[in-house]
Amino acid sequence: MHIKPFGVEMWMNEFETTCELNLAETCVESITLGELFEMSGQHNSILNDLSAMKMSYGAIEGSDRLRDAIGGMYETLNRDNILTTHGTIGANALVHQTLVSRGDHVISVIPTYQQHYSIPESIGADIQLLHLRSENAFLPDLDELRAMIRPDTRLIAINNPNNPTGALMDRALLDQIVDIARSVDAWLLCDEVYRGTDQTGDGFTASVADIYEKGISTASTSKTFSLAGLRVGWIAGPKDMLNQVMIHRDYNTISVGVVDEFLAAIALENRDKILARSQRITRENLQIVKDWIASEPLLSWVEPMSGTTALLKYDLPMTSRDLCVALLQEEGVMLTPGSALEMEGWLRLGYTNPTADLKLGLERFSGFLTRHRAHTSS
Secondary structure (H helix, E strand, O other): OOOOOOHHHHHHHHHOOOOOEEOOOOOOOOOOHHHHHHHHOOHHHHHHHHHOOOOOOOOOOOOHHHHHHHHOOOOOOOHHHEEEEOHHHHHHHHHHHHHOOOOOEEEEEEOOOOHHHHHHHHHOOEEEEEEOOHHHOOOOOHHHHHHHOOOOEEEEEEEOOOOOOOOOOOHHHHHHHHHHHHOOOOEEEEEOOOOOOOOOOOOOOOOHHHHOOOEEEEEEOOOOOOOHHHOOEEEEOOHHHHHHHHHHHOOOOOOOOHHHHHHHHHHHHOHHHHHHHHHHHHHHHHHHHHHHHOOOOOEEEOOOOOOOEEEEEEOOOOOHHHHHHHHHHHHOEEOEEHHHHOOOOEEEEEOOOOHHHHHHHHHHHHHHHHHHHHHHHO
């Protein structure tokens, strides 16, 4: 099987461990296990439970405790609608491998996480890309989607909140996309790994798994819940679809680690505290970026409505990769080049790392822009 190299992951692998200030990070600043234990108020009992835990395979579909906690974040689902995976990346891969066959018609938005178009393409699907444009606030054009849809459309893949743009589809827009999918009986996969980080309200937008009988939600503890190290994700959707996924999952997962699922369950049972922290970080840090970008004449953007990342349009005669490499070499600051996202001319900024790092990184980036603007005009 031939598959296109994963642009973002290749970029991160190349530079993430050597940069000084990582403004390419997409997780809300990670928490320690000690902080998790403190939030739960169960420090000693957790340690006792861990000490007594046998290192055997866990429950194949995921522990009841964890699936109950995950189900609590949906309006209409319960544990029978949940299957745990190795992160959202494992969830997305399993859904595509289960539902998509060679020749199937698949529609994916772009930009998005590359899995959603490169995996179907590698399977031999007829993949069509629905381009999200800045002039439309990076929201899908429904007329374009209607023009793409076919009687044989198998799957539509969307991402809400969107990575890398931070665009957010509200319930009304999701309902219209559901109507389009339902008109041809297509599956609707929504990567919802950033759900819970909306800039207003309780942080949560409706999930497609709650509003469509063939809606599938994928998510994890990595981004919103600051626990990427657990590598725990899930697929939420119809039970018959999950039964199909299980056939593929048996070949690459068996079960998710018992320690990981145990800690993930504790986190999601105490999600109100984690979410309060995450929303404080995302909202305060985005305001910092908003104030900063207003003073940068070489940059423009569509302000994110959710998520942890923003796309920045820059006005310098450099490719995005050349700019990012130069920024790393000159200032130690890491961004993600738009070329890794098939969005040349743009940069992805992750703004939910430690606030002090964000401020220092933006300050250094400003110096870089001032220097290169002077060099270009001279």
